[in-house]
Amino acid sequence: MTWTNPFHPSLRLRPFLGVPGLSSTEGKKMESFWDLSDGNVKSGGENWLSAVVPLMKLLSLAVIGLILAHPKLQVMSxxxxxxxxxxxxxxxxxxxxxxxxxxxxxxxxxxLWWFIPVNVIISTAVGCILGYLVAIICRPPPEFFRFTIIMTAFGNTGNLPLAIVGSVCHSAKNPFGPDCHTSGVSYVSFAQWVAVILVYTLVYHMMEPPLEYYEIVEEGNEIEEVVTANDLSRPLLVEAEWPGMEDKETEHCKTPFIARIFTRISSISPSTFPDVGSVEEGGPISPKSIRCLVEPKVVRRIRIVAEQTPIQHILQPPTVASLLAIIIGMFPQLKSFVFGYDAPLSFITDSLSILAGAAIPFVLLILGGMLAEGPHESKLGIRTVIGISVARLLVLPLIGIGIILLADKMNFLVPGDKMYRFVLLLQYTTPSAILLGAIASLRGYAVSEASALLFWQHVFAVFSLSLYIIIYYKVLLPYV
Structure with a gap:
């Protein structure tokens, strides 16, 4: 007698045949802890430890970074x-x-992996809805309305999931099998390109300074802001995930560019704003402006916004590495030339593997250094900080569980792959992306608020991640 797995009808669970001296109730409890990956019986305490110990490893590394960066000790500057x-x-x-x-x-x-990038888009869309509800309920200051939405919507899809996967796979008794680390890193990396595109399109424009709170400076009275390349007054989170962000500044990155294009301003003269080239109507005639004369106004404005979107910045080193890996992996002849023990270029990939081993420890040390700075001053309000944290760390993972189970029933996921589902679930579970702090600095908008919110979210995430990883281990993964 066998029972059909409700998530994968092709997989069948072996029946509980009974153990002498145990009641039927005790037998069912014992059966629920049956580990399908290796056929061994695990106690509830072992399941709990296998979920919590990886996070304790991450926390230990982050604490070391916190100690090294603590201003009183000053071990590392x-x-x-x-x-x-x-x-x-x-x-x-x-x-x-x-x-x-x-x-x-x-x-x-x-x-087969098509649902990974799609899941990033779904989690961001659901997060936007939750963020809008948080903004309506918690009523943050009006200038932080869009900031509340984006901080709830966009989670960490890169460094933190890589660290969690690396820590989970560090144990030989992990529930994901011998290929745990390679497959986990691959799944997380495969999602990064769509996350970067979202950052430089949706997030970039959502983090635009609000027009009504933008300080208008009369011509001739401009105050030049002097920013040195090694300015140590900026929070560490500004460069914690994407260093060199200040080098990506464009002409209009710190101004309400979209609002100026799509909103008619009657009470302010056009000379008050910087010239936007062919944006303002009635400007000097040029080949571009002649071309724009035949365009509808809405189309013209959308085109101008698209031209000012820094989509060219998506070609960052991690994204380039992902694209190269995909191109090489798609062609078997090229892949056999680069990867494998007998590959002619195996000495290069072996060298890169040695360097790759330093990524996770340094990521966590940097996270600890960021937390050592403490929360910065914020005008966001305690109620909004709590609302964003609860929505991002507690509510969104519950919705994510439902979405992944639904996708599983619709056969959208790779059958029988536990790590595949674990990475998909992590996309709903992580705190807001540290990269948002860099984008806030790039746009000159809510830098202190982003710093404070990211600090508290990462503190709370120690508990929320522990809770949900236990849930994923104990409730979802055994059904695969």
Whole structure:
């Protein structure tokens, strides 16, 4: 007699045959802890430990970083942590992504994994809805309405999931099998390209300074802001995930560009704002303006916004590493030349693997250094901070469980792959992306508020991640 698995009808669970001396109720409890990955019986305490111990490892590394960066001890300066951030960004993280994603990706897997990037879009859309509800209920200051939505919507889809996967797979008794680390890193890396596109389109424009709170400076009275390349007064989170963000500043990145284009301003003269080229009507005639004369106004404004969107910045080192890994992995002849023990270029990939081993420890040390700065001053309000944290860390994961179970029943997911589902669930469980702090600095909008909110979210995430990883281990993964 067998029972059909409700999530995968093709998989069948072995019946409980009974153990002498145990009642039927005790037998069912014992059966619920049956580990399908290796056929061993695990106690409830072992299941709990296998879920919590990986987070304790991450927490230990973050605490070390916090101690090293603590201002009273001054073991490592903020400048050193900024250098570590840049090393992770341009070297260690790309090596980690390239070596693991390149080995795992194939033409068949590229098709099978289609739900991973789609899930990033779904989680962001659901987060936007939750963020809008938080903004309505908690009523933050009006200038932070869009900020509340985006901080709830966009989670950490890169560094933190990679750290969690690395820690979970560090144990030989992990529930995901011998290929745990390679497959986990591959799944997380495969989602990064769509996350970066969302950052430089949706997030970039949502973090635009509100027009009604933008300080208008009369012509001739402008105050030039002097920013040095090594300004240590900025919070560490500004460069904790994407260092060198200040080099990506464009002409209009710190101004309400979209609002100025789509809103007619009758009480303010056009000379008050900086010239936007062909944006303002009645400007000097040029080939571009002649071309724009035949365009409808709405189309013209959308085109101008698209031209000012810094989509070219998506080609950052981690994204380039992902694209190279996908291109090489899609062609078997090219893949056999780069990856494998007998590959002619195996000495290069082995060297990159050695560098990749430093990515996760440094990511967590940098996170600890960021937390050592403490929460900065914020005008967001305690109620809004709590609302965003609860929505992001407690409510969104519950919705994510429902979405993943529904996708599983609709056969959208890779059958029988526990790590695949675990990574999808993590996309709903992580706190807001540290990258949002860098975008806030780039746009000159809510930098202190982003710093304070990210601090408290990462503190609360220690408990929420522990809770939900236990749930994922105990409730969802055994059904695969």
């Amino acid at each position: 903020k400048a050193t942590f900024r250098l570590l951030s840049k090393l992770v960004f341009v070297l260690f993280l790309p090596c980690l992504i390239f070596t693991h994603l390149g080995q795992s990706i194939t033409g068949k897997n590229f098709v």
